[in-house]
Structure formats: C-alpha cells, structure tokens
Amino acid sequence: MSAPSRRAMLVQAGSMLALASAPGLAATGPEFPFPGGNGARPLAKDFPQKGNMVLQRSRPPLLETPFTDFDSGVFTPNEKFFVRWHWSVIPTEIDPAAYRLKVRGQVERELSLSLSELAGFERVEIAAVNQCSGNSRGFFEPRVPGAQWGNGGMGNARWSGVRLRDVLDKAGVKSGAVAARFSGLDQPTVSEGPWFRKSLTIDHARQPEVIIATAMNGKPLPMLNGYPIRLVVPGWYSTYWIKTLNDIELLDAPDDNYWMKTAYLIPDTPRADIKPGQAGVTMVPINRMVPRSFITNLGAGAKLKARSNAAIRGLAMGGDCGVAKVEVSADGGQSWSDAKLGRDEGPYSFRQWTAKIRVPDAGDATLLVRCTNTKGEAQPDKANWNPSGFMRNVVERLPVTVI
Amino acid sequence: MMAAIAGCLVSAAAVAAPAPVFKSQAIELPADAAAFPDGPNVKVVTQNCLACHSADMVLDQPLLPRATWAAEVTKMRNVYKAPVSDADAALIVDYLAATHSPP
Numbered sequence: 001m002s003a004p005s006r007r008a009m010l011v012q013a014g015s016m017l018a019l020a021s022a023p024g025l026a027a028t029g030p031e032f033p034f035p036g037g038n039g040a041r042p043l044a045k046d047f048p049q050k051g052n053m054v055l056q057r058s059r060p061p062l063l064e065t066p067f068t069d070f071d072s073g074v075f076t077p078n079e080k081f082f083v084r085w086h087w088s089v090i091p092t093e094i095d096p097a098a099y100r101l102k103v104r105g106q107v108e109r110e111l112s113l114s115l116s117e118l119a120g121f122e123r124v125e126i127a128a129v130n131q132c133s134g135n136s137r138g139f140f141e142p143r144v145p146g147a148q149w150g151n152g153g154m155g156n157a158r159w160s161g162v163r164l165r166d167v168l169d170k171a172g173v174k175s176g177a178v179a180a181r182f183s184g185l186d187q188p189t190v191s192e193g194p195w196f197r198k199s200l201t202i203d204h205a206r207q208p209e210v211i212i213a214t215a216m217n218g219k220p221l222p223m224l225n226g227y228p229i230r231l232v233v234p235g236w237y238s239t240y241w242i243k244t245l246n247d248i249e250l251l252d253a254p255d256d257n258y259w260m261k262t263a264y265l266i267p268d269t270p271r272a273d274i275k276p277g278q279a280g281v282t283m284v285p286i287n288r289m290v291p292r293s294f295i296t297n298l299g300a301g302a303k304l305k306a307r308s309n310a311a312i313r314g315l316a317m318g319g320d321c322g323v324a325k326v327e328v329s330a331d332g333g334q335s336w337s338d339a340k341l342g343r344d345e346g347p348y349s350f351r352q353w354t355a356k357i358r359v360p361d362a363g364d365a366t367l368l369v370r371c372t373n374t375k376g377e378a379q380p381d382k383a384n385w386n387p388s389g390f391m392r393n394v395v396e397r398l399p400v401t402v403i
Numbered sequence: 404m405m406a407a408i409a410g411c412l413v414s415a416a417a418v419a420a421p422a423p424v425f426k427s428q429a430i431e432l433p434a435d436a437a438a439f440p441d442g443p444n445v446k447v448v449t450q451n452c453l454a455c456h457s458a459d460m461v462l463d464q465p466l467l468p469r470a471t472w473a474a475e476v477t478k479m480r481n482v483y484k485a486p487v488s489d490a491d492a493a494l495i496v497d498y499l500a501a502t503h504s505p506p
Contacts, residue, residue, distance in 0.1 A: 034465070036465050036466065037465075038463065038465055041463070042436065044433070044436065047432070048430035048431065048432070049430065055436055055459065056463060057456065057457055057459050057460045057463065058434070058435040058436045058437070058457035058459055059435055059456055060456065061432065062460075087455075092429060092430050092431070092432065093427075093428070093429040093430075094425075094429075095427050096425035096426065096427060097427075099425075115423075115425050119422045119423060122417055123417065124414075124416060124417050124418060125415060125416055125418040126415035126416065138465075143465035143467075145464055145467060145471060148463045148464060148465070159415075160418060163415060188484070189455045189483075190455070190483065190484040190485060192484040193482075193483045193484045194482070194483075208414035208415060209413055209414060211415050214423040214425075215423050220424075220425070220426075223428055223430045224430075227428060228425050234413075234415075262482075346413060
C-alpha cells in the first residue's frame with residue numbers, strides 16, 4: 001500500500017476534548033489495593049469491539065481485563081482481552097484488500113504479501129498467554145511510574161495463523177541476518193518520535209511456535225488487539241507481539257532502536273530483582289515470562305464459613321513452559337496442599353486449577369496460591385523490584401474474612 | 404545474557420481450520436474520559452500534554468516526587484519528542500509537583 005493511502009487509514013485516536021462526565025463510563029470499577037492508594041479506576045463500556053473494561057487510559061487506549069472475567073474459563077474472551085498501545089496514532093480503519101505484510105532487509109527476495117497470500121501458508125494453532133511486561137506494576141513498592149496495571153494486563157487465547165518461519169523461508173533469509181525486526185501500523189504522534197519496533201534474534205524468529213496470528217479464539221482479532229494480523233511469541237512478554245503487523249525487516253546487526261536498546265530493559269539479575277537505587281546493574285531486553293497463579297472465584301474480602309470446606313479455583317501459567325504444580329494455602333503460607341490441574345491446553349496456555357481448602361477459625365485469613373513450572377521454577381514469597389515495574393510474579397495473597 | 408529462547412520445544416500445531424475471512428473494518432474511539440483538575444498552570448498542562456495522551460495517564464500515577472515528575476517531562480521531550488518549550492516544561496513540573504506529589 002502506498003504511503004499516502006496508509007497515512008489516510010490512521011487518525012489521531014480519540015478526541016483531545018476531555019469531557020467532564022464521560023457517557024461511556026459505567027458507575028463503578030475496581031479499587032486496586034495499590035501501596036499508597038490511587039487505585040480506583042472506572043469501567044469503560046464504549047471502546048469498539050470490547051466489553052466492559054477497566055479504564056487505565058483513554059488515549060492511547062490502555063484497557064485492563066476486569067479480574068472476575070478470568071473465572072469464566074481458561075481462554076479470555078476477545079472482547080475482554082486487555083489492550084495496550086504506545087502511540088496515540090493507531091489504525092482505526094483496515095481495508096483487507098489493500099493490506100500488505102512486507103518482508104525485507106537481509107532476504108533473497110523481498111515480499112509484499114496480501115492477506116490472502118498469507119492465508120496460503122500452512123495454518124497452525126497454539127494456545128498462549130499474552131501478558132504485558134508491566135502487568136501488576138501498581139503493586140510495586142516503592143511505586144514506579146508507568147501504566148498502573150492491576151493483575152488484568154494479561155489474557156490467554158487460542159491463536160491461529162501461519163508460522164513466521166514459513167514466511168521467512170519464502171523470502172529466503174540471508175546468512176548474514178541476525179535479527180528480525182517487526183513493526184505495525186501504529187505511528188509516533190510526533191513525527192520525530194521513535195517508531196514502535198521490536199526484534200527477535202533470527203534463531204528465535206525461526207522457532208516453530210512463533211506465529212503470525214490471523215485469528216484469536218476462532219474469530220478475527222478485535223481492531224484494538226491488532227486486526228488483521230499480529231505477531232504471537234509464546235512464552236515471551238507482550239511487548240514483542242506486534243499488532244497490525246505490516247513490516248518484517250531482517251537485520252545484519254543487533255537492533256539498536258530505542259524500544260530494544262533503551263526501553264523494556266530489565267536488570268540481568270535473578271527475577272529481574274534489584275534494590276531501589278542499586279547502581280552498576282547490567283540491563284538486558286525483557287524476554288521470557290515467569291510462573292504466576294491466581295485465585296479467580298473469590299475476591300479480596302470474600303466471606304468464608306469457619307471450619308468449612310471451601311472450593312477455590314483459578315488460573316496458573318508456567319511462563320515459557322508448562323505448569324507442573326499448583327499449591328494452595330489457607331493459613332497464610334504455613335502449610336500447602338496440591339491443587340488439581342485442569343485440562344492441559346499446551347505449555348504456553350493458562351492452566352485452570354481447582355482445590356478444596358479447610359477454612360480456619362473465624363477472623364481474618366489469607367489464601368495463597370503458588371505455581372511451579374515444568375522447569376522447577378516456583379513463584380517467590382518476596383516480590384521482585386526494578387525501576388520499570390516489570391516481571392512481577394510473587395505468590396499472590398488474597399485476604400478473606402472467616403465468619 | 405539472554406535466557407533460553409523457548410522453554411519448551413513445542414511447535415504450533417497444524418490445523419485444518421478454514422482460511423480466515425477478512426472484512427473491512429472501521430472503528431471510532433471514545434473521547435477522553437478525564438480532564439486535568441485545577442491547579443497552577445493547568446492551562447499549560449492541558450495545551451501541551453493532551454496532544455499525545457489523555458489526562459488519566461497522569462492522574463492514575465502514584466504520587467511521585469518532583470524529581471520523578473521532572474524526569475518524566477524530560478523523557479516526553481527528549482525521547483518522545485514532545486514539542487514543549489523550556490518555559491512550559493518548568494510550569495508543567497510545577498503543576499505535577501503541586502497536584503500529584505507526596506505531602
């Protein structure tokens with residue numbers, strides 16, 4: 001597609017006129033128990049192709065999945081899947097006949113694939129969790145700037161599409177290629193600003209689980225989740241899952257663009273954990289995800305009957321591999337028992353779990369859930385900290401009231 | 404430095420799903436849900452900051468010390484190339500420190 005027509009497809013997302021009382025807001029949303037407060041958020045109900053979402057930011061849209069929705073099953077409905085854009089100039093119109101995916105750079109032959117040409121590759125499917133690098137950032141202590149997510153900056157879907165490797169092979173990767181850089185239709189609001197582009201090493205780009213998704217849970221992607229196509233990088237954080245993917249550039253040197261070299265960096269320490277103010281830390285691009293687990297059928301402050309048996313359930317993820325074990329504790333972490341794991345949808349998917357707990361005596365109690373992945377890596381008791389608020393995966397603690 | 408690429412050697416499974424059908428789509432995004440509350444220089448803040456993002460991006464942040472706000476404004480200018488003058492940047496930091504910093 002030509003530059004002018006492509007430009008015409010883009011508009012400044014949303015209006016710059018802020019309304020004192022916006023008509024699209026539901027009355028109440030969650031109040032996240034963030035350290036230091038400021039955790040109240042409205043629910044937005046007027047974003048296109050989306051249901052009620054926790055409004056983190058109107059423009060560029062930053063929409064969080066209400067946590068109760070995670071109790072509906074192992075796959076997150078498309079209309080409830082979280083939304084995150086970096087620049088406010090995002091695609092609001094897609095003409096599939098004009099859409100092209102370019103493959104260029106260190107290739108034998110440049111490609112400009114139409115969507116129907118793309119659909120001609122072997123079709124594949126994979127279940128995978130898509131999680132923002134900064135999911136749960138609002139719980140960091142001390143607090144750090146950035147999107148103040150609760151725990152709903154994540155979702156799980158059955159992604160179908162074509163293997164990235166098959167597309168790269170069609171172009172013919174030259175031996176000097178070391179990285180593949182991906183970009184989509186979103187554009188910097190200010191023309192000199194850094195385009196949002198992310199890279200994978202060529203070895204990673206050629207892994208068979210990395211796909212270009214043309215559908216999500218058997219349906220087209222919502223526009224705000226990257227319609228018509230997005231990159232899916234199972235096991236890695238969402239920053240690499242480029243939406244409205246339209247350009248793949250094979251590079252002959254590591255990518256030094258802002259979004260790889262300066263942004264989305266983590267301390268090269270176990271669990272990306274450092275002390276506030278710690279100096280002399282080597283920083284590396286964020287990469288694989290780590291295990292997490294959540295209780296989904298009870299909220300904070302839920303009332304349980306003393307000395308009863310209660311059924312709890314939730315979701316777990318291994319990170320970049322499967323879930324080996326989920327354990328629960330009803331006594332603040334002194335004793336643990338194994339939860340029963342639900343159907344295995346593949347190593348990159350959420351895994352549902354169920355457990356019976358013995359509710360303690362009346363008073364305040366804390367329920368804990370801990371996932372160990374198939375590499376033997378368990379969620380830690382103590383939260384990690386880094387200045388960007390990335391990779392939180394501490395054991396979750398749910399306060400309940402026993403009556 | 405980098406962790407292993409993929410934890411599990413699992414390929415996306417080939418499926419006999421029908422080819423996807425792509426239709427033309429157009430969406431309209433809602434207006435910003437929030438405005439900057441009153442405070443010193445709020446007009447300057449509104450004029451500069453709303454060009455790139457809605458006010459809730461700022462209002463949802465934790466209370467941050469002045470130095471952190473100053474760094475954020477510098478990042479908006481130097482990294483994201485927000486065309487904010489030196490004079491306006493100082494006024495914006497004053498607003499943020501006055502309205503959204505710890506006591």
